[in-house]
Amino acid sequence: MLNASALQHGVALPRAFPSYPQLLAFLLIIPLINATATYAQNRAYTTPNAPLLGAAWYPEQWPESRWDADLALMEQAHFSVVRIGEFAWSAMEPSENHYEFAWLDRAIALAARHHIAVVLGTPTDAPPAWLTSQYPQTLRVDESGNRAQHGNRRQFSYSNPLYRRLCADIVRQMARRYGHNPNVIGWQIGNEYTDESFDAATRAQFQQFLHEKYKTLANLNAHWTTAYWSQTYSAWSQIPLPAHGGNPGLLLDHKHFVTATWRSFQKNQIDTLRPLITSSQFITTNIGGLAWSDNWDHYAITADLDLVSWDNYVGQGHLDVPKNAMLNDFVRGWRRQNFWVMETQPGSVNWAPVNNALSPGETRALAWQDVGHGADAILYWQWRSALNGQEQYHGAIVGPDGKPNPIYPEIQQLGAEFTKVRSALAGTSPLANIALLHTYDSRWAIDLQPHNRNYEQQQVLLDFYKPLENIAESNGGSVDIVDPTTAQLNNYKLLVAPSLNVIDDTLAAKLTAWVKAGGHLLLGPRSGMKDQFNSLNQQRQPGPLVPSLGARVEQYYALDRSVQLVSPSNSLHLAADSTAAIWAEALSPVSSDTSVNLEYIDPQGWLDHQPAMVTRSLGNGWISYLGTLPDSATLDRILRHAAQDAGIDSTSASPNGIELCRRVSGDGRRSLLIVINHTSKTDSITLPARYRNLLRRQEGPPTDRLSATETTITLPAQGVAVLVPEAQP
Ligand code: GLA
Numbered sequence: 001m002l003n004a005s006a007l008q009h010g011v012a013l014p015r016a017f018p019s020y021p022q023l024l025a026f027l028l029i030i031p032l033i034n035a036t037a038t039y040a041q042n043r044a045y046t047t048p049n050a051p052l053l054g055a056a057w058y059p060e061q062w063p064e065s066r067w068d069a070d071l072a073l074m075e076q077a078h079f080s081v082v083r084i085g086e087f088a089w090s091a092m093e094p095s096e097n098h099y100e101f102a103w104l105d106r107a108i109a110l111a112a113r114h115h116i117a118v119v120l121g122t123p124t125d126a127p128p129a130w131l132t133s134q135y136p137q138t139l140r141v142d143e144s145g146n147r148a149q150h151g152n153r154r155q156f157s158y159s160n161p162l163y164r165r166l167c168a169d170i171v172r173q174m175a176r177r178y179g180h181n182p183n184v185i186g187w188q189i190g191n192e193y194t195d196e197s198f199d200a201a202t203r204a205q206f207q208q209f210l211h212e213k214y215k216t217l218a219n220l221n222a223h224w225t226t227a228y229w230s231q232t233y234s235a236w237s238q239i240p241l242p243a244h245g246g247n248p249g250l251l252l253d254h255k256h257f258v259t260a261t262w263r264s265f266q267k268n269q270i271d272t273l274r275p276l277i278t279s280s281q282f283i284t285t286n287i288g289g290l291a292w293s294d295n296w297d298h299y300a301i302t303a304d305l306d307l308v309s310w311d312n313y314v315g316q317g318h319l320d321v322p323k324n325a326m327l328n329d330f331v332r333g334w335r336r337q338n339f340w341v342m343e344t345q346p347g348s349v350n351w352a353p354v355n356n357a358l359s360p361g362e363t364r365a366l367a368w369q370d371v372g373h374g375a376d377a378i379l380y381w382q383w384r385s386a387l388n389g390q391e392q393y394h395g396a397i398v399g400p401d402g403k404p405n406p407i408y409p410e411i412q413q414l415g416a417e418f419t420k421v422r423s424a425l426a427g428t429s430p431l432a433n434i435a436l437l438h439t440y441d442s443r444w445a446i447d448l449q450p451h452n453r454n455y456e457q458q459q460v461l462l463d464f465y466k467p468l469e470n471i472a473e474s475n476g477g478s479v480d481i482v483d484p485t486t487a488q489l490n491n492y493k494l495l496v497a498p499s500l501n502v503i504d505d506t507l508a509a510k511l512t513a514w515v516k517a518g519g520h521l522l523l524g525p526r527s528g529m530k531d532q533f534n535s536l537n538q539q540r541q542p543g544p545l546v547p548s549l550g551a552r553v554e555q556y557y558a559l560d561r562s563v564q565l566v567s568p569s570n571s572l573h574l575a576a577d578s579t580a581a582i583w584a585e586a587l588s589p590v591s592s593d594t595s596v597n598l599e600y601i602d603p604q605g606w607l608d609h610q611p612a613m614v615t616r617s618l619g620n621g622w623i624s625y626l627g628t629l630p631d632s633a634t635l636d637r638i639l640r641h642a643a644q645d646a647g648i649d650s651t652s653a654s655p656n657g658i659e660l661c662r663r664v665s666g667d668g669r670r671s672l673l674i675v676i677n678h679t680s681k682t683d684s685i686t687l688p689a690r691y692r693n694l695l696r697r698q699e700g701p702p703t704d705r706l707s708a709t710e711t712t713i714t715l716p717a718q719g720v721a722v723l724v725p726e727a728q729p
Helices: 004-009 020-029 064-076 102-113 129-134 161-178 200-214 217-223 248-276 298-302 321-335 362-372 408-425 440-448 457-474 505-516 543-549 632-645
Strands: 052-056 081-084 117-121 184-188 282-284 308-312 339-344 375-380 432-437 478-482 494-497 520-523 551-558 563-566 579-589 595-601 611-618 621-626 628-630 658-665 671-677 683-686 691-693 712-715 720-725
Touching: 052 408, 064 102, 081 102, 081 375, 102 117, 102 161, 161 248, 200 217, 200 248, 248 282, 248 298, 248 440, 298 321, 308 321, 321 339, 321 362, 321 457, 321 478, 339 362, 362 375, 362 408, 362 658, 362 671, 362 720, 408 671, 408 720, 432 457, 440 457, 457 478, 457 494, 457 632, 457 658, 494 632, 505 520, 505 543, 505 611, 505 621, 520 632, 543 551, 543 611, 543 621, 551 611, 579 595, 579 611, 621 632, 628 632, 671 712, 712 720
Parallel strands: 052 081, 052 375, 081 117, 117 184, 184 282, 308 339, 339 375, 432 478, 432 494, 494 520, 520 621
Antiparallel strands: 551 579, 563 579, 563 595, 579 628, 595 611, 611 621, 658 671, 671 720, 683 712, 691 720
8 A cells, every 4th residue: 555655755656556446545545745845935825715706897897886786796606806906097097196096995895895805906007098198108119110009908118117107106006095905805916917018218128138137248249149140249239129030049038038027017016015015915916828928937927926816718619627737737836836816717708719608517617627726716707798898798797787697606606615615725735746847948949949830838748747647646646837947846756847948057957966866857858958048058958967867969850750669678668659759859878877768760760769768867866858759658658657766656547537636734634635527427436435525415416426425426527526534624
């Protein structure tokens, strides 16, 4: 029987596949992996009474006589939070320095009477018309040199000092008024930082940013290799703001500049808020781009916040279960903490090519999956569509007549369920001893020059994530996705880096020390090709990790067809039809103790019999390099092998279609399981011991239940159960 000690020290692993009930026994017995691990390093906001349910509400769009009816409907749906104000600048400051907050006072007070707390948005994503007409220099300029006009949102220049001063003014007024309001629990800065500006003043700031970074032009010219195409700069003012491509060093630094500029845009507001608000109010921003956009470095921007929140939309189609799991884990990795879903769709959106609705039950399953992966609040966008404005077709909870839409009862059910699980969920988080490594420098470096247009990084990450998440799930754990340059790595047993393209000397030293101390590191294709200036590493891949790996990449190839993979002496037990596609690197050991785990078979081709994967023991751990993208069965096999070697049981698989998400309290003593049937048919699982289903209904069909005396739980399509061990108070 596997036990906690085995999980922690990697010994006594069972060789035979345990049955599924055995597996679930592990979930019950293992109070597990050191729970304090990766969540203790930031100033963390803990959401009281999580999970919270709510919506974006826009009282400024409706007659005040309507507010009470809206809030009463929300209360009946068990809402505990609304986000308001993030687009209400013209209502708060109708003309310069003339403020009107009485309506907002009344809206917040009325929400309190309905037991609904408020997150206040600073309205800086949508400056009012008086501002943009009086100060047109605050309007952003796009890549083609066109200045934005009023009539949309996001029309401001993020770097403009005057705009920032005007933002600080309105934020100061709000903070003075609501910074100690007991019904305001937090602040959202702006809304989905999105558009950069390409105006002349921003270009000058970019040049100044480079000057501070490189100190001398000779240094910049050397790192960017500007001798190429006669790009050498002899004055800082010659350096362009790259709108349409350019030198890879310049492009990577522009991403750094965009990150720094949004960070200082945000900091301007944090610094205004912080001295005027109570320490119990959190500061966040809602991150858009479906979490994956790479306009700026999300680890850097969220480092200055108390709480991460993101906007989780499915858009066209239906819930993609592994992808949504991965995106939530990705978001959790930004600060290695639980997070909020600040916006999600009540059925449908208005911006996809086809704005279909999620099926009945799917909106609820999506919310529970988010909670299972670390969400502490779910807020819908939006409560009710404005009668006019650009988003009339977006999904909403009530219709234009103010009466509930068909989605309302499903969200109401969710609200009732959230109230039932609160005490069990308090202080719990997903827990991981496996991490995927991800950095924005690597993302940017590859996307600037993909070399094969089929090398899609989200898909590559998902391909690696799926088997690892399955391994983690069957051990009662989760997968973290973290930036290795800043994250503590000590509590992980296995690190997998699918496309860690940029590895500098500092990161290489950190990873090498971690491996020597007993960690297991699997580098994926394209790792270590570049340094932090987006220059080619002269050692070839994986750059400064070549001495640790005892091998290097001889040549990389973009594949226009698949090639066969074999494992010498079949140590990986590969199927005969194993293949690799899209990308292939031929490796070459440079150290006698580096072993070859995989080879390509490519008759008459460059890759024939070249190593595709190598491994070397280093100190108490090992380091491997996989130079290609294998088919899913082969990748599953490789990753299970890697996990097993790292002391993580990978011999069992979690069941298809039913997802088990485990959250554990900080002291490791309490846990709960969120079980979701993502299939379209009723299905059952048998548990090894007795749990209580906190969502158990007394009446209705015999589904969605766990009887007190049996251990089989039957869930209908999209059914959810929240289980706590029977012995747990
Ligand atoms: C974004 C914005 C919201 C709204 C929604 C619609 O997430 O933050 O204001 O426009 O999209 O899906």
